[in-house]
Structures are given as C-alpha cells and as structure tokens.
Amino acid sequence: VLGRDYGTQDCSIARSLEVVGERWTLLVLRDLTFGLRRYDELRRSLGIAPNVLADRLGRLTDEGLVVRRLYQHSPERFEYVLSDKGRGLAPVLFHLAKWGDLHYPSPLGPPRVSLHAGCGGSVDERLHCATCDASVWFDEIETAPRGTAQTDGVEAGAPAAPAVG
Amino acid sequence: VLGRDYGTQDCSIARSLEVVGERWTLLVLRDLTFGLRRYDELRRSLGIAPNVLADRLGRLTDEGLVVRRLYQHSPERFEYVLSDKGRGLAPVLFHLAKWGDLHYPSPLGPPRVSLHAGCGGSVDERLHCATCDASVWFDEIETAPRGTAQTDGVEAGAPAAPAVG
Numbered sequence: 001v002l003g004r005d006y007g008t009q010d011c012s013i014a015r016s017l018e019v020v021g022e023r024w025t026l027l028v029l030r031d032l033t034f035g036l037r038r039y040d041e042l043r044r045s046l047g048i049a050p051n052v053l054a055d056r057l058g059r060l061t062d063e064g065l066v067v068r069r070l071y072q073h074s075p076e077r078f079e080y081v082l083s084d085k086g087r088g089l090a091p092v093l094f095h096l097a098k099w100g101d102l103h104y105p106s107p108l109g110p111p112r113v114s115l116h117a118g119c120g121g122s123v124d125e126r127l128h129c130a131t132c133d134a135s136v137w138f139d140e141i142e143t144a145p146r147g148t149a150q151t152d153g154v155e156a157g158a159p160a161a162p163a164v165g
Numbered sequence: 166v167l168g169r170d171y172g173t174q175d176c177s178i179a180r181s182l183e184v185v186g187e188r189w190t191l192l193v194l195r196d197l198t199f200g201l202r203r204y205d206e207l208r209r210s211l212g213i214a215p216n217v218l219a220d221r222l223g224r225l226t227d228e229g230l231v232v233r234r235l236y237q238h239s240p241e242r243f244e245y246v247l248s249d250k251g252r253g254l255a256p257v258l259f260h261l262a263k264w265g266d267l268h269y270p271s272p273l274g275p276p277r278v279s280l281h282a283g284c285g286g287s288v289d290e291r292l293h294c295a296t297c298d299a300s301v302w303f304d305e306i307e308t309a310p311r312g313t314a315q316t317d318g319v320e321a322g323a324p325a326a327p328a329v330g
Contacts (some may be wrong), residue, residue: 011265013265088264102178
C-alpha cells in the first residue's frame, strides 16, 4: 500500500498519493471515469480480488471522490459514481495515458482515443484539438475505445465515455 | 507493489502505472524534478529504506526515466538526473500537487508554488499565469518552496527548481 506512509511529508503530491496512490486505486478511478458504475462491472474489468475492490471503493467513498448510490431496493444494490472531487483527477489520468501511449505504445495504436466533446476532434497530449484547432480543457474531453471513434474514419459506434482517458 | 500486475490490460494508464505506480516511485521522481541528484540527498528527503530507494532508482534507470552519471572517480560516486522521458511525467506531478493543494490543503498554504519561468508569475491549476495572463505549458513552469517565491511578496531567496511541482 503505497498510500499511507507519506503523512509526515509537507507535500501536496504526497498527500494526494496517500489517497489515490494505493495499488489499483487509479485504475478504479479510470473505470469510473469510463462510465462503469457497478461493483460486478468493475470487478470484471479490473480482474482484482473482491476484497481489494471493496476496500478501494470504501476508501474512495470515505474521502469523497466517489458517491455510493442505491439503484435497486430489494435486494439493495449500489452503484458508484465520481464526485467533482473524483473528476478532479481527470488530468492525472489523461497525462498518464498520453505518457503511456508515447513511451509504451500498443502495436495497434492507443487503446483509447481522446476526443473534443461535441467537435469529435482528436485531442493531443498538449490539449490541442486537431479538428477545430482549439485549446481544450479536461471537462471538454471524452474518450472512446480504439476503433469506435470518428477519428478512426469509422462512424461513431459505442458512445464516448463522459470524460478523460 | 502496485506496478507489476497490470500487464494484461490493454490500457496506457495501466502501462504507465506498471513503471511509476510502485510505492515511492512518484516521490522519487518528484525529488529529482526538484533538483535533488544524489543518493544521500534523496534518502534524507524521502526517509525510505536504502534498499527501496536503490530498487526504485534502478528500475527508473532501466526504463530510461533517469540517467545515472558518474560525478566522482575515487571513490566512484553517481548522481541521478531525469531524462526527457522522465520529465514527461511533469504534468502528472503538477496535477497531483494542485489536486492535493485544493482538497487536502496545508494550514500554511501550498507547500510549493508553481511559477512561470522568467516571468515569475503564479501558475494556477488551469495553467494560467496570474502575472502575464499567458497560458503556459509544463516546460515553462518552475516550482519553489512556500515562502521563497516572489509571489509571497518576499524577494526570491532559494533558486527555483528547474521544473514542475
């Protein structure tokens, strides 16, 4: 557990990592950013032990990055959605993705593409939209799996996730 | 060790975290970004076990984020400096710091301030310089500890670190 040993450091990076630096936590946030909401979806996507996922979701909920919401009454079922605080880490996920795209490329190209919301243009690592030439900010960026995006020359198939990537 | 379990995921975030997601690794990169270069400086700053620091520096060197350089011949002594690839994570460190400043503030204010190089203006979380009103990019951002910067109304004391924060 990366996260919980930095308390003595007067450093905002260390403080952030106390909350999101634990094993798997950033990937849980990634999946929530991509629009997954239910425990079973998250567990399948991540392939992690149920107790680890429960622990991570519990901590993210306690810290206010994630809101736990009842979506079914009998039996009771909950879903998990990002709060504004959780969405505030979108820039971290975005730049980790772009850095990985550049330095550890997949043979098939980037697994996900970043798109300018509304415009559909491809957004590069400097937050520049190739289609409309605008500088975009993270709240205007959607992502979609490789192969589903307009930028691949294919008509948009799957709906874009409602944020970063 | 957060880093080494994500290999099967077709995801650039997971790939990045395989390299920099291990416990302490991002804080080692932080200190190198702040200008620390020597093993003993890093060990003192981080307060971690020598074998852990050696392991992290070894992995960062193997992956090309850090370059190990001989600076003294007898006895042989090495220093560690970021490569361009290592500096490429500056945006991740910057946004982790800004998110921590916002959500886990220190009672004394942000431990480090982000400054527009040359201009000296304070750079906010949207990469906007308060002094010259420019949009800046990460290669134009320096950081300095709280209390040493021009933005505190005190004459610049300690030199600003040569990057992000």
